[in-house]
Amino acid sequence: MGTEIDNKLHSKDIKPTAMRQLVLQVLTEQKTAISLPELERKFEKADKATLYRTLKTFEKHKLIHSIDDGSGTVKYALCQDTCECQPEDLHVHFLCAKCNQTFCLNDFPIPQINLPSSFSLESVNMVVKGVCSNCMI
Amino acid sequence: MGTEIDNKLHSKDIKPTAMRQLVLQVLTEQKTAISLPELERKFEKADKATLYRTLKTFEKHKLIHSIDDGSGTVKYALCQDTCECQPEDLHVHFLCAKCNQTFCLNDFPIPQINLPSSFSLESVNMVVKGVCSNCMI
DNA sequence: TCTAACTTTGCAACCCAGTTGCAACAACTT
DNA sequence: AAGTTGTTGCAACTGGGTTGCAAAGTTAGA
Ligand SMILES: [Mn+2]
Ligand SMILES: [Mn+2]
Ligand SMILES: [Zn+2]
Ligand SMILES: [Zn+2]
Numbered sequence: 287m288g289t290e291i292d293n294k295l296h297s298k299d300i301k302p303t304a305m306r307q308l309v310l311q312v313l314t315e316q317k318t319a320i321s322l323p324e325l326e327r328k329f330e331k332a333d334k335a336t337l338y339r340t341l342k343t344f345e346k347h348k349l350i351h352s353i354d355d356g357s358g359t360v361k362y363a364l365c366q367d368t369c370e371c372q373p374e375d376l377h378v379h380f381l382c383a384k385c386n387q388t389f390c391l392n393d394f395p396i397p398q399i400n401l402p403s404s405f406s407l408e409s410v411n412m413v414v415k416g417v418c419s420n421c422m423i
Numbered sequence: 424m425g426t427e428i429d430n431k432l433h434s435k436d437i438k439p440t441a442m443r444q445l446v447l448q449v450l451t452e453q454k455t456a457i458s459l460p461e462l463e464r465k466f467e468k469a470d471k472a473t474l475y476r477t478l479k480t481f482e483k484h485k486l487i488h489s490i491d492d493g494s495g496t497v498k499y500a501l502c503q504d505t506c507e508c509q510p511e512d513l514h515v516h517f518l519c520a521k522c523n524q525t526f527c528l529n530d531f532p533i534p535q536i537n538l539p540s541s542f543s544l545e546s547v548n549m550v551v552k553g554v555c556s557n558c559m560i
Numbered sequence: 561t562c563t564a565a566c567t568t569t570g571c572a573a574c575c576c577a578g579t580t581g582c583a584a585c586a587a588c589t590t
Numbered sequence: 591a592a593g594t595t596g597t598t599g600c601a602a603c604t605g606g607g608t609t610g611c612a613a614a615g616t617t618a619g620a
Contacts, residue, residue, distance in 0.1 A: 322578075332599095333598070334577095334578090335580085338577095358607095359578095378536065383545060389542075394538070397534040397536065399551065401531070401551065404556035405517055406559060407551055408554070410550070410552070411550045414536065414546075415545050416538075416543045416544040416545040416546075417542070417545070419541035422543060438616090440568065459607075470571070471607090472571080472572095476568085495578095495606075496607095497607085
């Protein structure tokens with residue numbers, strides 16, 4: 287069933303190599319964002335640099351977005367179909383302090399903020415830290 | 424005039440060693456947040472680990488707060504006098520994409536956000552990226 | 561005052577995420 | 591087939607952050 291994977295890659299102008307298919311497969315199955323070191327562990331066999339470049343390629347082509355949640359490692363998650371990685375597509379991210387998993391809160395746009403005119407605004411990163419439902423029990 | 428410096432250290436229960444006086448002096452003169460590597464460069468002579476532990480001590484005693492602005496290095500800035508590093512003291516930070524300087528926007532509290540009840544909220548990090556007035560020209 | 565306990569400092573080494581150079585390899589082009 | 595281009599694997603390196611340990615400094619008790 288690589289068809290959907292291939293379609294997705296094709297729709298973003300990314301050549302569907304074996305490596306890329308596999309990485310996209312993993313990203314698609316993920317419910318939370320994943321970091322490069324985590325990805326490495328999922329592919330005992332693959333090379334770090336290749337995975338790194340695969341993620342960079344995906345990001346450049348707006349198939350995924352990167353998330354700096356302050357945990358020390360940048361994480362990546364699939365963009366939504368409608369996403370163009372523009373400011374209006376930005377959403378809040380949630381980092382669980384217990385399990386260290388990071389969730390895209392796609393339904394929570396980042397609140398507007400009116401800075402003094404001496405600052406021109408380009409983008410906003412908003413990360414909420416707390417405990418996720420799995421860890422709350 | 425080390426008196427004010429010493430008072431500040433004393434008021435936060437930090438023993439006023441020479442190193443700490445010097446670091447606090449630098450922090451007090453700073454208009455923007457400063458990172459450990461930057462601090463190292465300011466003190467050609469001092470040891471990285473000592474500076475590191477000095478910052479950690481200051482942070483633990485709530486004399487400074489750390490800022491992860493996504494630039495790759497954590498920065499530090501003096502807390503305001505009234506600050507207790509509680510959620511209500513949290514404020515927005517601004518990172519200039521040109522000069523890489525980070526500003527505490529102390530007058531801009533982080534907007535409230537109502538998460539689904541499946542997430543318990545502990546803290547929020549909000550970093551605005553753009554261009555500062557110095558770099559706008 | 562002398563000494564023991566504790567704290568701070570300096571140095572070295574280490575960890576780890578991220579990144580790059582380069583050569584081998586694979587895929588397309590003419 | 592030969593050339594061109596893009597992709598991969600390996601190794602090495604960078605830089606921020608962190609720790610172990612012993613020396614130096616400080617504090618407090620006998
Ligand atoms: Mn996201
Ligand atoms: Mn601040
Ligand atoms: Zn969790
Ligand atoms: Zn600037």
